[in-house]
Amino acid sequence: MSDEQNKPVNEQELEAELGVDKEQTMTADELEQAMNEDEGIARIAQLEAALEVANGTIEGQKDSVLRARADMENARRRAEQEVDKARKFALERFAGELLPVLDNLERAMQVADAENDAIKPVVEGVDLTLKSFINVVEKFGMVIVDPQGEAFNPELHQAMSMQETADFAPNTVMAVMQKGYTLNGRLLRPAMVMVSRAASGGVDTQV
DSSP, X not given: OOHHHHSOOOHHXXXXXXXXXXXXXXXXXXXXXXXXXXXXXXXXXXXXXXXXHHHHHHHHHHHHHXXXXXXXXXXXHHHHHHHHHHHHHHHHHHHHHHHHHHHHHHHHHHHSOTTOTTTHHHHHHHHHHHHHHHHHHHHTTEEEEOOTTSBOOTTTEEEEEEEEXXXXXXXXXXXXXXXXXXETTEEEEXXXXXXXXXXXXXXXXXX
């Protein structure tokens, strides 16, 4: 064995060598920690991206649900409107067929002699029938248009004639020849009326 091999190891040199090893070991730990941090950051970024995609999917599904709900509500409203229109149209036709019956009952009351004891019970029966009939049709939205003494309204009245008079203001309904009727706010039949006209020398207003 040579003298170099038997030479005692210098403690400083040993510590220096150990110091280098320590530094190398600490650097490896730091590197591993840095790698772990990078992996954590990458994982967080990946999760955030996945969360963003999930949120976008949820928002898209939410919009789809809202649109579907709106479409369903619109369809329900359209169906209700169609049913309502069909009901009103059917009722309008039926009510129109009833008008001649009402007219005949009213004419019967106008010509009947209520003072005649022989027919008085019949007159009272017709009167009760007419009132009951009117009560029934009013329950379904029918309203009588009887504009006696009112201003002429071309939307509800039909002028059959005009007459000069000083007893009424111009364009006033002097007489109702036939009553009109509305149904649920719609004109079923206009009232047939006689309209006043300004007397000669006065100012007349066009009907």
